[in-house]
Each structure stands twice: as structure tokens, then as C-alpha cells.
Amino acid sequence: MESVASAGRGRGPERKPEEVKSAARVLEVLELLGADGARLSLAEMAASMAVPKSSLHAILRTMQARGWVDLDPSGTRYSLGLKALLTGTAYLEGDDVTSLAGPVLDALAEETGEAVHLGRLDGTHVVYLAKRESRHALRMYSAVGRRLPAHATGLGKAVLAQYDPAEVQRRLDWPLERLTPDTVVDPEEFLAQLAEARLRGWAADDGENSVDIRCVAVALGSGQGEDAISCSAPKSRMDDARMEEIAQAVTEAAHSLSTLLKRLGPH
Amino acid sequence: MESVASAGRGRGPERKPEEVKSAARVLEVLELLGADGARLSLAEMAASMAVPKSSLHAILRTMQARGWVDLDPSGTRYSLGLKALLTGTAYLEGDDVTSLAGPVLDALAEETGEAVHLGRLDGTHVVYLAKRESRHALRMYSAVGRRLPAHATGLGKAVLAQYDPAEVQRRLDWPLERLTPDTVVDPEEFLAQLAEARLRGWAADDGENSVDIRCVAVALGSGQGEDAISCSAPKSRMDDARMEEIAQAVTEAAHSLSTLLKRLGPH
DNA sequence: TTCGATCGTTCAGAAGACCGAATGACGTTG
């Protein structure tokens, strides 16, 4: 065992300097199983991750022993385990914004009668943290944990409007993806919308991620939060006048929640 | 052919034979941060997990780089990251039972007007996988991902009633924990309740985990599933007669969902 | 300011995990 040890940096193809290999693989497995419907065999995952089967085998064993992945009765197909669900919902419970938002969202949903969401910017996307259903029969689909492109949602635009155009340009993936015929993909038009939202105090979405759905959103905090709340409804129930009404209600709710957060934050 | 087969690790104090150390630690971090409100420093976690700080440091770095844990602006307090939420909700989307249950739960909630739950047995506890709110102003608190002791819930008893008394005895932690004055903690009484539930086809909970809440539950599948659906209401809205009515509705819903599952399962 | 405590971070030796090929167990096909 001579082996002068040395730095060991020499040969690695493209390894990040400070990453624990097995740790990264555990997370990659969770993300892979979470991405699709997720029912993969060991061989499939090994191929997809470019990792030797034998190495992955030991990792999956560890994960299975702790309930983070489940294995078919046949013993050949992995899926996410219950621990993943428990930890995921714990994220919501441990989050100050989500915890405090409950009553505010209830009140806003009660006042408007429409679907209400709390969302957080995560890279180029927005994640729903909480929602309240509309009282009407005709409802939009949404779910906590769901991700939508930020540039095509009221929530995303409300948060992005807080930043400089240069910062926005840096944060998003260009060109912007088109989700519906009405999605704004032109950079200038998009930045103009953000400027308008900043002046007006609220951001809009007019069928840009779901056809026929309009949405009004306001960011929380004062210039540095990544969160926003919104109210959405079908166009048939939200003309321009109603949109202004709702915008005022959402603005008040956002202000009230921001105040709550500032009171509890510094503690 | 048993070859040389170097048998046991002579020296390891009490290490599981086949576990990847870093992998287990990643999962333990997630569980630790998910357990409480969860805002822990590196030193606190290292102490709580009995792991050297330096080892944990590298792991947390890896987790942070991938968005699985967040770090305070101050850089001294870790909490769960957004990836945890995304993966957790993916568990629900990838689950056949939860996905197919939607319409059935909607119908049952509509028919009874009361809170409806889908739950799964996980060790000694039951986890809520889906819920529908009551139409009434007086509601019970519940949340997807929440865990309750199986022995004190209708859902848990419905699932456990499928097993032999010996199997039940093996699965639960004795003595049974008392959650309310009405929680059944006597082993004989508990097993008698399960026997009754098996004969009758549905399990009951009468204020055993939440004072004043009654619940009717029926297991899915035919003798080997770990899932059940239930309907809960305050005692003021659920007398014995109403309970029988609701039991019939829940039984029909459970049967209908089981049929759906068998049709899609073998595929 | 100075001290002290607490925290995150770094580094070389020591321990353990990773890798690739070979094995056994299925289920499927010709």
C-alpha cells in the first residue's frame, strides 16, 4: 500500500469537487422515481443514471430498508416509498409562510369564491405550496407540489416583477416555452408586462398556461421574497372589471400576510 | 458452492451488514428535518445522529447543492428543501390506489356530506393519502401525509381486522398508547373489536383519536391490501343509525374502488 | 477592545465503499 495518496484530482472526468457520491446518488434516485410515473427496475435506473448496477444495488437496499423506496412483490420494480410522502408534507408544515398563510387564504377564497393559491419561485418554475378550491362547479385543476413555468403564471410574474430586467433575463430559460396560444414568449413583451405589473402592484395571467383561465397574483414581502398568492378563475367569471376587484382583494391579502410574516420573522 | 466466503466482519460494533453509510445518513437527515418544525444547525444534527460534524458537512453540502435542504441567510440553520416536497407529492401521483381513488372519494363525500379519507397502514401507524372535506362548518382537522396510530383510527382497525390476532399482536406496539379517554388500550377488547369489524365488514372509531369524532372505515382489496377508506363526522351528526347508513355507503365505495384496482392491477 | 464560546470549514491518515465480472434465478422464445 504505498500509494502516495496525492490529491487524486487527476483523472476524474467531470466530478464536482465537493460531493459525496453515494449521497448524490440517493437524491438522484428519489428524483428519478419522482419524475415519471416511476416504476423502474434496477437495470433501468443504473442505465439512466450512468452508474454501475452493483453500486446502485447497495444504495437501493439501504433506501428500501428505511422505507424510502418500495419493491414490487415480484422484486424487480422500484417505486417511491411512504417516507418520501411524510418528508414532503413536513416541508409544508415546517414552512413559516405556508403555515401562516392558511387563514389568509381561507379569507380570500371566501371573499372571492374562486381558486386561491400560494406559490414559490424555484428556479424557472413556480411550485404550489397551498391552495383553496373554488366554490363553483367549473374548477381548474391544480395540486400542491405541482410545478409550472414561472413565465406563464401570474404567481411567477408577480415574483419576477420584483427584479431588474437583467436579473430576470438571467433567471429564466430563453426562449420562453409556449404552453398555449396566448403564452407570452417575446422577450420585450414579457419584460414590458413585468414592468406594468410592478407599477400596478399586481401581475396577470390571461390564458397563458391554461386556456380560458385568468389569474391575478401579488408577491409577498417587500422586494426580496420568492412567494406570491393568486386568485384564478375561468374567463367567463372574470372580465376586466372583476379582475380589478379581485386584484384589490388579493393585494390586501398579500399585504396582510406580509405583515404577519414580518412580525414573526425576526423572532 | 460455498467458496471461501469470508464470513462475518469481526470488528464492527453493531453495524448492519449491508448498508451504505452515506446513503443511510442522507435519509436520516431528511427524516430528522422532517420530524419537528425542523430548523437545525449542523452541530445539532451531528449530535443528534451521533455522526462526526465533518462527515455530515460534506453530506449537507451535497444535499444543498441539489435543493434538498435549504440554508438560512445566516448560513447556520438547515431546513428541508423544495425537492422534498416535489418528491413527496410524486409519491401520490405515482400511486395507483391514490390516483384511482379520486372519483370514488368525490362521490362518497358528495353522498354523505362528511369528511372522507383514504389511508394506508405503515407499520404501527396510518398515513392519510387523500382526503375530501366535509361540507359543514364544523370540521375535523386532517392533512395528507399526517400519521396517526393505527389502533386508534377506523382506517387502521379496518386494515388490521384482515389479519389473525397473532399477526395483529406482532404488528402493533404494546401497550397501546392512549390518545383520548375513549382510546381502546385493553388487548382483549381491542382484538374483540377487530373480530366484530371483520364479521360486520366495517370498522368503527368512537372518539378514540379525537374527542367527539366518530368514524367508519372499510379496507380495500380482499384480505391483503394495506389501504382503507373512511368517513368521519362529529358525534352530533353521527348517531348509531346514521353510522349504519354511512357504513353502507363506505362499503359500496370501497367495493367499487377495489374492483377498479383489480381491473387495472394485473395489467 | 478582548475574551470566550459556538459554529462552520479544512486536511491527511485510516477505514470502508465502489467497481466489473461472474453467478444464479426467472420468464420467454424458438
Place this chain on the structure above:
DNA sequence: CAACGTCATTCGGTCTTCTGAACGATCGAA
């Protein structure tokens, strides 16, 4: 019925990560 493809699993040698102690940064108090 037998040969094949695919699957999970095992095994030692090599290389990575883990460890414990020392370092540096940060904050609060004296």
C-alpha cells in the same frame, strides 16, 4: 424442451470517502 435474454445478486481489489483534531470566522458579553 432447451437455449436465450434479462434480471438481481455476490465477491475481492482498488480507490474513495470518512474520521478526529486543528483552524478560522462570527457573535455576544465583559
